[in-house]
Amino acid sequence: MDEPILPFTGERYTPERDREIAYEHWHRYAFARAFAPGRRVLDAACGEGYGSALLARGGGQVLGVDIEPGAVAHARARYAGVPGLRFEAGDATALDALPDAGFDLIVSFETLEHVHAHERLMDGFARLLAPGGLLLVSTPDKHTYTDLTGEQNPHHVRELYRDQFEALLAARFPARRLYAQKLLFQSVLWSLDGAPGAVAGLTQDGQGIADGFGYAPMYYVAACARSDGDLPVLPALSLFGDSAESVYADYRDEVRRNRAAAAHIAHLEAELARLRGQG
Numbered sequence: 030m031d032e033p034i035l036p037f038t039g040e041r042y043t044p045e046r047d048r049e050i051a052y053e054h055w056h057r058y059a060f061a062r063a064f065a066p067g068r069r070v071l072d073a074a075c076g077e078g079y080g081s082a083l084l085a086r087g088g089g090q091v092l093g094v095d096i097e098p099g100a101v102a103h104a105r106a107r108y109a110g111v112p113g114l115r116f117e118a119g120d121a122t123a124l125d126a127l128p129d130a131g132f133d134l135i136v137s138f139e140t141l142e143h144v145h146a147h148e149r150l151m152d153g154f155a156r157l158l159a160p161g162g163l164l165l166v167s168t169p170d171k172h173t174y175t176d177l178t179g180e181q182n183p184h185h186v187r188e189l190y191r192d193q194f195e196a197l198l199a200a201r202f203p204a205r206r207l208y209a210q211k212l213l214f215q216s217v218l219w220s221l222d223g224a225p226g227a228v229a230g231l232t233q234d235g236q237g238i239a240d241g242f243g244y245a246p247m248y249y250v251a252a253c254a255r256s257d258g259d260l261p262v263l264p265a266l267s268l269f270g271d272s273a274e275s276v277y278a279d280y281r282d283e284v285r286r287n288r289a290a291a292a293h294i295a296h297l298e299a300e301l302a303r304l305r306g307q308g
Contacts, residue, residue, distance in 0.1 A: 035103045040143075040184045041076035049212055056210065057138045058083050059231040059238040061165050065089030068133035071157060073121040073150075074140040078104025083238065085114035089134065092127075094119040122146040122153065130159040141168040142185040147197055155201040164202065167210070168194060214276035217242070218250055218267040230266075 037043045042054040058080035066088030072081040075093030077100060085091040085108075093116045095101050104116045119126075121137065122144055135154050141147055154164055171188040175181060189197070198205055219230065219242050230242040254260045 033103055033106050035077045035100060035107075041097075041100060042079075042139075043077045044079040052212055053210065054080070054138070055238070056231065057165075057167055058136070061134070061136050062087040062238060064134050064163055064165075065091070068162075069131065069159070070134045070136070071127070071132040073124070073135060073137040073154070074143070075104065075116065076100055078108050078116060080136070080138070081114060081116070082108040082111045084134075084136070085111045086237075089113065091115070092117065092132075094121060094124065096120050122150045124153050124157065127157055129156055130162075132157050133159050133162045134165070135162070136165045138165070138167045139169070141166065141194075142182075142188045145187050147187065147189075151197055151201050166198075170194075212277070213268075213270055214274060214280075216269040218269075220263075220265045221246075 035041070035043050042050060044051075044055075061080075062084055065084040068089050070081075070084050070089040070091040072084065072091060072093040075081045075095050078093055078095075081091045081093035081104070090113045093101075093104060093114070095104070095116070095118065098118045101116045101118045108114055108116075121140055135158055137150075137154065141150065144150060154166070158164055168189055169175075169185075171190050175185075175188055195205075195207065230240070232239045232242060232244070252260065252263055
């Protein structure tokens with residue numbers, strides 16, 4: 030039996046989508062997976078359910094909640110065989126039926142910008158988070174995401190600048206660490222010999238997440254000396270890119286050209302059909 034597929038509308042990510050959007054969404058859940066084993070987990074605004082399933086497969090007892098009943102029905106059907114996972118319909122800003130301090134890990138990725146009631150959402154998370162628990166929450170930076178691009182996401186109703194986001198968190202969670210997330214085209218050098226201080230890599234493989242950089246090397250770079258004592262302290266991971274992001278800029282230009290060409294072809298085909306209709 031084929032797996033059910035949730036249609037992609039742009040409001041919720043679906044795992045059939047690839048490239049940039051997949052990297053962004055899978056990475057957040059892959060990052061959270063390390064904190065899931067043995068924990069009671071809430072995935073607030075879980076959408077299609079792929080991330081909740083990933084956390085449950087990682088050893089969490091996971092409740093996925095989404096406001097859209099169709100998404101919840103889909104998630105229940107698609108991920109029915111995953112142990113420790115359940116889905117319920119509910120508004121992430123109104124989780125009053127859930128118990129105080131009932132979750133050791135709460136994740137809510139790309140939810141804030143979809144709701145007006147930011148304060149109510151965060152108050153709910155503060156109430157639901159158990160002592161010693163961890164909240165992972167993400168949201169786009171309005172300056173970079175919207176102001177600089179000039180593009181408006183029709184599904185976003187209230188985006189935040191960094192200072193607004195930090196103030197929202199600080200009022201409820203005095204202990205925080207803020208991460209940046211961005212897609213980068215980089216040249217990557219990574220250690221193959223288990224060097225101390227290795228930076229954990231995560232690689233998507235189908236709908237699973239594999240530890241490490243799961244790529245076949247295109248090149249090898251060796252650092253050599255006559256003895257171990259002669260080797261300097263070497264990094265486990267080295268990234269190199271250019272500040273202009275030239276690869277990504279070229280990629281975006283190519284996408285624009287392809288879209289313009291497709292629109293021109295569609296126009297010509299419509300004109301040809303019109304002329305044939307007059308013949």
